[in-house]
Amino acid sequence: MILTIASREFRTLFLSPMAWTILAILQFILAFLFLTQVEAFTSLQPKLASIEGAPGLTDIIVPPLFGNAAIILLLVTPLLTMRLICEERRNKTLSLLLSAPVSTIDIILGKYVGILGLMLLIIALITLMPLSLLGGGELDLGKLFANILALLLLVTAFTAIGLFMSCIAGHPTVAAMSTFGVLLLLWIVDWTSGLTDQRSELFEYLSILRHFQNIQSGLISSVDVSYFLLFITTFIALSIRSLDNERLQK
């Protein structure tokens, strides 16, 4: 049942120009950034060769690429998730789901899995770029994997917030704005830690950027992974609650 809802969601995304446009623009911008990184590497290569233990091809190209992708997805995810529940409510199609023999959990998870399908596609397309380097050089595949995992966890967390905002907002634009607001806040929340004597451990823990960068560096620790898992579970549970409440009040 979850898959039925998910596959419709996924296919509908591609019936409108929305998904195609976003995929194309993302790919174009990231390809440009990727090429500038490759350019930087080739110009640095002679100097690097003389240094002991210098950063390699993977270190120079992959983390900046995935870091930039994360920032762009921070902008794009709200646009993709804003319509999930909100649009159904506005088009009155939600009652089709509510009167069908499916539970609220099925509806929310179906929607989530459907939109994640598109996110996975985006990540796969991004990953293809560094993989293309395999033709002429060697990559640290472990580090590449860590970056993919980091981006994957980050994007699933973004999507979970977007889904929740779409549940509670009355209009897609409001959902997009609030998702963007929350994501940006979580992104910059530990900027205070730059000031040496004002470090806050709570803010540091909350910062989504810090956990992302930890995994990106190749250090996959359970603290960071569980941060993301907790994050996702919380917002999925909140979405289910909020959709359940829909029946109770109006």
Next chain:
Amino acid sequence: MTTLIEAQHLTRYYGKHCAVNDVSFTLAKGEVLGFLGANGAGKTTTMQMLCGNLAPSAGQITINGFDLLDQPKAAKRNLGYLPDTPPLYKELSVQEFLLYCARLHGVAKSSVTDAINRTKERCGLTEVAERLIVNLSKGFQQRVGIAQAILHNPEVIVLDEPTVGLDPIQIREIRTLIRELGQDHGVILSTHILTEVQESCSHVQIIHQGQLILNETIAGLNRQMDTGTLQITTRLVPDINSLLTLPGISSIETMSQNRIKIHHSVTANPVEQIAEHIITAGWGLQELTPIKRSMEDIFISLTKDHREL
């Protein structure tokens, strides 16, 4: 007869406003229940509660033996619902949409094609199956909405104003379809058009300001309204007082000099005596037409009575 829906003491508040107040009724197999009410009377709220889209503030709903709150999946499996705005994914084609609905309602894989073909035929959608829903006219969209509600062959079909926006021919087709469905399902339909209830329903309920003020069979309703009206035209001016002495006549209205309306009891039908009286008096009978009392009159009198109470 099996009871398909049992609603007990349904009450629903929106904030402090009470939209539905203590409504109880049952629906059996083979019945078509017409739910009548003015705008804002609580029809849609009641239907949303029946279909699990809205939780009642108080009361209990059982569908085909399953409690809607305790076993929502089992209860909803027996339910087909057309809300007041048909829930359509407009970017899909009719065929794709029906396929999605079939899967959503858990129609067995082997019978999906059958179910879709049968429903398309029933609702006259075969020719537009490949077209996008967004390009269909309002009438066809409404039919897709109905198709969606009956696709999985549910025991209970709830239709919220199914004939809104259709042309007269389509309305007739839909009414025929509803009567057909009523034979082996239980159907509830809401409307504010009274002739619709007369044409397609076996039972009628009138809801007014959230309260059920009438729950009757159509025949019972007509029986309850034990008055008939005759329109009479004569060549000469008739003597009203002498007509009033006839048994069974309750009142006489003068329309114009030569035309009167006689309200009479249906059980002691005095038509024969009236005709005889006029002819012997030599007033020159030109017209004697029974006027069917419409549901409109009944509805207005019922809700007016209620308002005065």
